[in-house]
Amino acid sequence: MPTAQTLDELAAQLPDGALITDPVKMEAYRWDRANDPDAGVPLAVVRAGCADDVQATVRFAAATDTPIIPRGAGSGLSGGSTAQNGAIVLSVERMREITIDPVTLTAVVQPGAFNGEVKAAAAQHGLWYPPDPASFEFCSIGGNIATNAGGLCCVKYGVTTDYVLGMKVVLSDGRLVTLGGPRLKDVAGFSLTKLFVGSEGLLGVITEVTLRLVHAQRRPSTLVATFKSLEAATNSVLGITQKLRPSMLEFMDNPTINAVEDETRMGLDREAAAMLIVQSDEPAGFAQHEIETIAEICTAGGATECYHTDDPDEGEAFIAARRIAIPAVEKKGTILLEDVGVPLPHLGRLVEGIEEISRRREVLVAVMAHAGDGNTHPLVVFDPTDDGQRERAHLAYGEIIDLAVSLGGTITGEHGVGRLKRPWLADYLGPDVLELNHRIKRALDPQGIFNPGSVLEIPEGS
Amino acid sequence: MPTAQTLDELAAQLPDGALITDPVKMEAYRWDRANDPDAGVPLAVVRAGCADDVQATVRFAAATDTPIIPRGAGSGLSGGSTAQNGAIVLSVERMREITIDPVTLTAVVQPGAFNGEVKAAAAQHGLWYPPDPASFEFCSIGGNIATNAGGLCCVKYGVTTDYVLGMKVVLSDGRLVTLGGPRLKDVAGFSLTKLFVGSEGLLGVITEVTLRLVHAQRRPSTLVATFKSLEAATNSVLGITQKLRPSMLEFMDNPTINAVEDETRMGLDREAAAMLIVQSDEPAGFAQHEIETIAEICTAGGATECYHTDDPDEGEAFIAARRIAIPAVEKKGTILLEDVGVPLPHLGRLVEGIEEISRRREVLVAVMAHAGDGNTHPLVVFDPTDDGQRERAHLAYGEIIDLAVSLGGTITGEHGVGRLKRPWLADYLGPDVLELNHRIKRALDPQGIFNPGSVLEIPEGS
Structure with a gap:
């Protein structure tokens, strides 16, 4: 001490x-x-x-x-x-430097730079850093890497780990090491770079990262479809992903639609059970063709309304609606934010089960989802002054996790375990894989100084 | 014992x-x-x-x-x-089962199945497993994962690790654990799945793997360009990758062209210093447009000839020529096969440096490369009955590795370290990162029973 x-x-x-x-x-x-x-x-x-x-x-x-x-x-x-x-x-909030190399198509970034700052710097060279957590305007690249953050474009473009080529990390004894670098292929030694992605600050402190960039995204076409039932919406998700790979495939349920409509008054269908927002960024002509195919799938799947547009600004208005969904729901009360994901075929059973839990526990649960990845964000809403409701909200929160796991799903798709999900990790991973996690932790941080009690329980006797 | x-x-x-x-x-x-x-x-x-x-x-x-x-x-x-x-x-050669799930777009595969068998099984459902080492017809998925294998399509579609969602692994004490699974996003616990990819049999034995599939590739358009100088060819590679992302971007130098021409008599330009084979699999119309843009870049970069075709069979003939490059060179003598890679801007200095080493050491070195990734395969050719030539070949082999590393490159881009590259690993990684590798090895295989002496030296006292 x-x-x-x-x-x-x-x-x-x-x-x-x-x-x-x-x-x-x-x-x-x-x-x-x-x-x-x-x-x-x-x-x-x-x-x-x-x-x-x-x-x-x-x-x-x-x-x-x-x-x-x-x-x-x-x-x-x-x-x-x-x-x-x-x-x-x-x-690391003050470590914000960003250097773009337009020849290697890489960015060398300090961990405190915001995701949106990296995107902006890349855009100046006609380049794009795809991972786009909804918080991209105020989340740091270091945090993105610590949690292997996802976002809306992952359904086509993958998650953070797919863009991390290398990093500098300070180890638990203070040594600074360089892992990977601006080489697009490198298999010399274990995949330590990949191990540090998603390690949630438990293995070292990242001081610099080398990110892979791609060429600027094409202007997407956008489709919005509403459905009378959750089943019709999630079946349409399956119909879409089995046929093609949109660049965005988002889902909002009825409580989410209403919270967003309360905020925006943009004329969303308050009666709809669910809504899908889909984009295609294929080349001009092909994007329209994809979107039309998606419209056919949604219509055949029972969509009550199906609207599509090639106008980027109009499309962006729908994406903005999706992005403000969390703040919009937050206005309804205190929220417990979920991040459960399931294999795609079980998405329907997950959202229907969540609706049942909401009803039974008499708490509002608003579900938004990166539907194409099976990754959902149910927001359990409660009145913080109502003890009974708070308790029921926490019970619902736990039941949603249990439901996801029972469907072969994960307790966290993109937010990380942190301290919030730690109580569920042991059961989710099982004793053997949990023990492997502890072995990795001990191997790289034997003293246990990094973020103790986050993700993993502190072993007894430590 | x-x-x-x-x-x-x-x-x-x-x-x-x-x-x-x-x-x-x-x-x-x-x-x-x-x-x-x-x-x-x-x-x-x-x-x-x-x-x-x-x-x-x-x-x-x-x-x-x-x-x-x-x-x-x-x-x-x-x-x-x-x-x-x-x-x-x-x-694991007898463990060959493959199950395709067209709903989740995944394949559950036993490790002995060939890469080409997975591709074929996926194709029956209109799906595609992209990673394509040149040996895809006779290499196993287990080996692909052990080495994080690459191939020709990586320049657009990434490497093996990008397609591995989960696996079952037998640990060093005989326990069988399941890591990951058919969830497209899952950040619960350390990225152990990614750690096992590329671990070259040192951490466990994979008994099953869950692979991500994508929709079938579109028919590509193909361009072949020849150049009078290595510099003109590698500058064109840079010109192409800075502007767009082809689905293939391969390079062959003069000795490789001649070895392939000896084999195929397909009329390749034996005088050319280098040749590029490029494909675009954008939608119809756009592929042609990309290929024309690439042709302009190559012509402006000094290409002596530039030929392109939309005919898939004709295109495939050039790819086949690239694929037989290794066997064609093998007919010239015994070979030492290299796998060095550099950051893309140094590709030119690498291939020119290799030509200089070849001249100085008086041994034939034929270079083929996944040029778009900066990953090259120089083949050092020698007469096994000529002791002096053998010795010079081994010297050239080492000098090529040293050259790549001096250019910020790696000792192995996609083949792995194995026993062949082990002598170069310590210098490449440096003592700190090497020690991290040993820590991971000890953490997961404390007894050291898996593949001792491959990749890592066996620590003294073990």
């Missing part, structure tokens, strides 16, 4: 102002968007400006056996950067 | 005939295509028919401290399944 004196030693190795111990200033570093009520009060916050600062902090933590909570933009939804009593929150 | 008696105990747990100890029959299991002259004589070969057989064999090996050499189709080019004295070669 470090003393004030030893903390001064750390401060001396950092630029002026990088070490914060003022409780008022530290307040902003205690929570991410999961708003964990059990968040602790950290010993200090370090706002690293470069890899050297990260190394100095990690070495100090290792020497004094102090936990480190790595932190990007604090936009995480699973509580993976929740502060703990006595820990050092290591923020 | 097992005795004949204990081997009988293993045999009793396996189906009749699965355990082979006859030295004549074992001969076929001592080498892969790397033909390592130091291959040992195994204690036994187990031809596993199911996961139970694999588990029984691994448990026996763990109990008796016997090394296990996992083996797929034996088509590896880096010696990763070279037999060792006293080891058990564990072949």
